Amino acid sequence: MDSYHNHTDFSDAKTPLAEMVAAADLAGLDEFGVSDHLVLHPEGKIFEWAMPPERLDEYAAEVRRVSRAAHRPVRLGVEADFFPATVARLSALLSRYPFDYIIGSVHFAGDFLVDEKRKPWENLNEEERQAKWDRYWDLVAQLARSRAFDFVAHLDIPKKFGHRMTEEAPAPALAALDAIAEAGMAVEINTSGWHQPCREAYPAPALLEEARRRGIPILINADAHDPAHVTRSYGPALLLARLAGYTQTVRFKGRRRSFVPL
Ligand SMILES: [Zn+2]
Numbered sequence: 001m002d003s004y005h006n007h008t009d010f011s012d013a014k015t016p017l018a019e020m021v022a023a024a025d026l027a028g029l030d031e032f033g034v035s036d037h038l039v040l041h042p043e044g045k046i047f048e049w050a051m052p053p054e055r056l057d058e059y060a061a062e063v064r065r066v067s068r069a070a071h072r073p074v075r076l077g078v079e080a081d082f083f084p085a086t087v088a089r090l091s092a093l094l095s096r097y098p099f100d101y102i103i104g105s106v107h108f109a110g111d112f113l114v115d116e117k118r119k120p121w122e123n124l125n126e127e128e129r130q131a132k133w134d135r136y137w138d139l140v141a142q143l144a145r146s147r148a149f150d151f152v153a154h155l156d157i158p159k160k161f162g163h164r165m166t167e168e169a170p171a172p173a174l175a176a177l178d179a180i181a182e183a184g185m186a187v188e189i190n191t192s193g194w195h196q197p198c199r200e201a202y203p204a205p206a207l208l209e210e211a212r213r214r215g216i217p218i219l220i221n222a223d224a225h226d227p228a229h230v231t232r233s234y235g236p237a238l239l240l241a242r243l244a245g246y247t248q249t250v251r252f253k254g255r256r257r258s259f260v261p262l
Pocket residue numbers: 079105107153154
């Protein structure tokens with residue numbers, strides 16, 4: 001198995017990269033990838049949970065340094081937020097580095113951070129919540145159409161605090177999946193959702209089945225912010241993938257993909 005969605009002290013985790021890679025060795029992973037947060041906000045806002053773009057040189061060099069001593073391939077990834085207004089600048093910036101993969105994330109529906117706090121969701125009425133969901137799915141579709149990313153992070157993350165969609169697979173979610181399929185992108189089963197108030201991996205089983213029906217490849221990732229979590233809940237994730245009809249996972253090297261049997 002691989003683990004491609006992991007954070008270090010370059011962004012919002014406390015652990016240095018070398019320790020995360022040591023954890024990957026202990027877990028017996030085939031490939032390990034690091035994907036710290038990068039945010040190019042349209043208004044230039046800075047977020048302490050993201051790596052400043054000025055640190056990309058150091059980040060890429062550290063991945064190269066650590067990978068030389070590692071027992072398995074260490075892939076250079078990044079979890080970059082999608083904004084329609086900055087995606088061209090993001091692509092130009094990232095093209096200067098030898099990334100193996102680029103994860104596209106939608107954490108922002110406009111000014112609304114969908115996964116930061118429970119309170120803002122509680123302050124919305126049901127109609128406003130569904131409007132946030134619609135906005136989210138529209139941004140995911142735009143993310144796919146931008147062709148700037150290799151896979152989408154934690155699809156359906158707005159459910160994190162338990163504020164779900166009214167339907168299992170509403171039209172805007174299906175339209176986003178269509179766009180992902182059209183772009184030849186993958187999605188991840190992100191196991192961190194099982195450890196959040198929603199108590200469900202991202203995406204929900206119904207959406208995973210819709211992804212499989214469209215031939216969208218998957219990865220299994222833990223979104224680890226702690227060395228103990230690099231393969232957290234991989235057992236249930238494997239089961240979920242098989243139940244949805246998946247027989248393989250995708251991996252990336254130099255932004256080219258290959259497949260491994262599940
Ligand atoms: Zn994320």
